[in-house]
Amino acid sequence: MSSDNLIEIKNLTKTYASGDDTLLILDDIDFSLEKKRFMSLSGESGSGKSTFLNIIGALDKGDSGQVISCGLDLGRAGEREMARYRNRETGFIFQFHYLLKDFTALENVMMPGRILNRPVDELKTEAEALLKAVGLDRRAEHYPGQLSGGERQRVALARAMINSPALILADEPTGSLDEKNSRVIEELLFSICRDRDVSLILVTHDRRLALLAEECYTLHAGKLEKP
Secondary structure (H helix, E strand, O other): OOOOEEEEEEEEEEEEEEOOEEEEEEEEEEEEEEOOOEEEEEOOOOOOHHHHHHHHOOOOOOOEEEEEEOOEEOOOOOHHHHHHHHHHHEEEEOOOOOOOOOOOHHHHHHHHHHHOOOOHHHHHHHHHHHHHHOOOHHHOOOOHHHOOHHHHHHHHHHHHHOOOOOEEEEEOOOOOOOHHHHHHHHHHHHHHHHHOOOEEEEEOOOHHHHOOOOEEEEEEOOEEEOO
16 A cells, blocks of 8 residues: 555445345445545435445445555454544544434534543543534533534534544535535535545535545446546
């Protein structure tokens, strides 16, 4: 693996069974992403964008091929290594925020760090700084039900950053938001990733948003293509 690359994928293939048929989702894909680079991925619904993202995030596995991310061969790693990779090396942002309703915004941001048994005082300081970075320092003690949709997604963004990951995986992070809140989230996402030297893979249907990335791909018929 090149020292400049954060991710290297070779001959990745993924299929799903559908009744008597086998659907080819990812077809012998080769791909690499350099450190600190931003990549966007577009394509029709059902084209395999989320599957591609989930494989890189160690939430799913390919049928064949090799996926190396952050120095870890995901096909050969054990469950403990993959769990640490998911929690330490990557940060996930989804279309839905998935905040824990019985925990405050601050506690939700701290949660991935608590899983790693990080010192609570250090973790709290970092979480407070991240909430301030997304403009929610005054809402730290509010629960998800007391926050707007845009605010909840900003908390999710802060949570994704709490363990200083090398890679952010964002799956339609603005898909459920209105235009105003979408712009806020996208500006924060790009600026925070840039400030922290974090690589980004962004799945989106929004072509304007996709074009903000340094590398733009479309997934079509199982193949990664550059528009």
